Amino acid sequence: MAEVMTKGVLLALLAAVLGVGSAAYAEEVGDFVLPSSKAAALENCVEPTEYMRRNHFELIRHQRDETVYGGIRGDSHGLSGCVACHVGYDDSGTPIEIDAEGQFCRSCHAYASVEMNCFDCHATVPRGEAWNHEVAAAHAHLTGSAAARPTAAER
Amino acid sequence: MNHETESMNQGRRDFLGAAAGVSAAAVAPGVFLHTPVANAAPRTDPVTDMHRWGLLVDTSKCADGCTACVDACDSENGLNLQAKPHGQDELKWENQRAVWIRKVKLQDNLTGHVTNLPLMCQHCEHPPCVDVCPTGASFKRADGIVMVDRHTCIGCRYCMMACPYKARSFIHEQVDHKLTRAPRGKGCVESCNLCAHRLDNGDISTACAEACSAEGHQALIFGDLKDPMGPLRKALAKTPSRQIRQDLGLNTGVRYAGI
Ligand code: SF4
Numbered sequence A: 001m002a003e004v005m006t007k008g009v010l011l012a013l014l015a016a017v018l019g020v021g022s023a024a025y026a027e028e029v030g031d032f033v034l035p036s037s038k039a040a041a042l043e044n045c046v047e048p049t050e051y052m053r054r055n056h057f058e059l060i061r062h063q064r065d066e067t068v069y070g071g072i073r074g075d076s077h078g079l080s081g082c083v084a085c086h087v088g089y090d091d092s093g094t095p096i097e098i099d100a101e102g103q104f105c106r107s108c109h110a111y112a113s114v115e116m117n118c119f120d121c122h123a124t125v126p127r128g129e130a131w132n133h134e135v136a137a138a139h140a141h142l143t144g145s146a147a148a149r150p151t152a153a154e155r
Numbered sequence B: 001m002n003h004e005t006e007s008m009n010q011g012r013r014d015f016l017g018a019a020a021g022v023s024a025a026a027v028a029p030g031v032f033l034h035t036p037v038a039n040a041a042p043r044t045d046p047v048t049d050m051h052r053w054g055l056l057v058d059t060s061k062c063a064d065g066c067t068a069c070v071d072a073c074d075s076e077n078g079l080n081l082q083a084k085p086h087g088q089d090e091l092k093w094e095n096q097r098a099v100w101i102r103k104v105k106l107q108d109n110l111t112g113h114v115t116n117l118p119l120m121c122q123h124c125e126h127p128p129c130v131d132v133c134p135t136g137a138s139f140k141r142a143d144g145i146v147m148v149d150r151h152t153c154i155g156c157r158y159c160m161m162a163c164p165y166k167a168r169s170f171i172h173e174q175v176d177h178k179l180t181r182a183p184r185g186k187g188c189v190e191s192c193n194l195c196a197h198r199l200d201n202g203d204i205s206t207a208c209a210e211a212c213s214a215e216g217h218q219a220l221i222f223g224d225l226k227d228p229m230g231p232l233r234k235a236l237a238k239t240p241s242r243q244i245r246q247d248l249g250l251n252t253g254v255r256y257a258g259i
């Protein structure tokens, strides 16, 4: 139940103003959302579009420290969330690198002439996303992992 | 410097009743890390020092020639996606590619006895790599996991020189393929992070320990050094164990039995 609710809230958060499906390099500033991306179907980004255009990196940088030092990975303000939602797909359904020519991040950064080096290290397509409970459940039968055992406090 | 501050080195204080304090800490509300996998969820509060993650390696169970832990680590952390730079010498690449865990074989020349053991970052309580890092990129998380914040790492490799266990690797070239959960790029140092992405999502396991169990060897036990009733502390209580280079007083989070 909690899980369903979390997903619902996340989806709601991801709703998009950005998303009127227009191609990259469209005439109007900011219409860089790709029709094939998840973002195109949503009404709003994780924050209002105007805010995101100007401040997305503040959010990403803040989340980055939360993740590296605090281990908080599930938040919607992380870079992996940007990639998961904004990555475009080709006709065969294969994700296209988000920093490639004509793709979401690259198009806008080229337009604004701002260097982008997140992807020197970070994955450009969703691949091997962080461990989650579905994956964990699939591994639960393996002994030796302490996961399935109750804590001293619970026994 | 006081090397004896964490619970693992405080046998006497445990005896005097500090253990009660430890279990009381584990009952504190909001700590769900030990809940069964099905209820595991990504953490929303920063990690705390209520846990200290560690491993026990039973070298007598570690099989000669088995590389299950190394292979599991490689695919868990995208290390198998590294590609040899064009034209580089094969041997040089083997020495240079990033590895987080290595199999080490020791032979006692007098008796001929051979010991196999996996060696990874020992997650020192007093990590020399953190001491020497000029930028603060090499750091210890509140829960004892030592890692590199690549956003501040300048690639000077002091930490690699300081680490007594040769646990760290440097990424020499642009990396084309990487996993979302394991970023990797030219000019930064990296090492084992005890599968922090799993822990942070509420799953208390590491790829290496899981793979070792799946192979039926059970040579690796992962767990919380601060949970006296947990699987790691129970195993440690039963088996005599040591730290590698115990003389350095680093109070490592990874312990070895049978050496
Ligand atoms: S084993 Fe090496 S890399 Fe790991 S914490 Fe100790 S000094 Fe640092």
Ligand code: SF4
Residues within 6 Å of the ligand: B129, B132, B133, B134, B135, B136, B137, B138, B148, B152, B153, B154, B155, B156, B157, B158, B159, B160, B188, B189
């Ligand atoms: S290589 Fe990076 S983590 Fe290591 S000492 Fe230098 S700046 Fe610190």
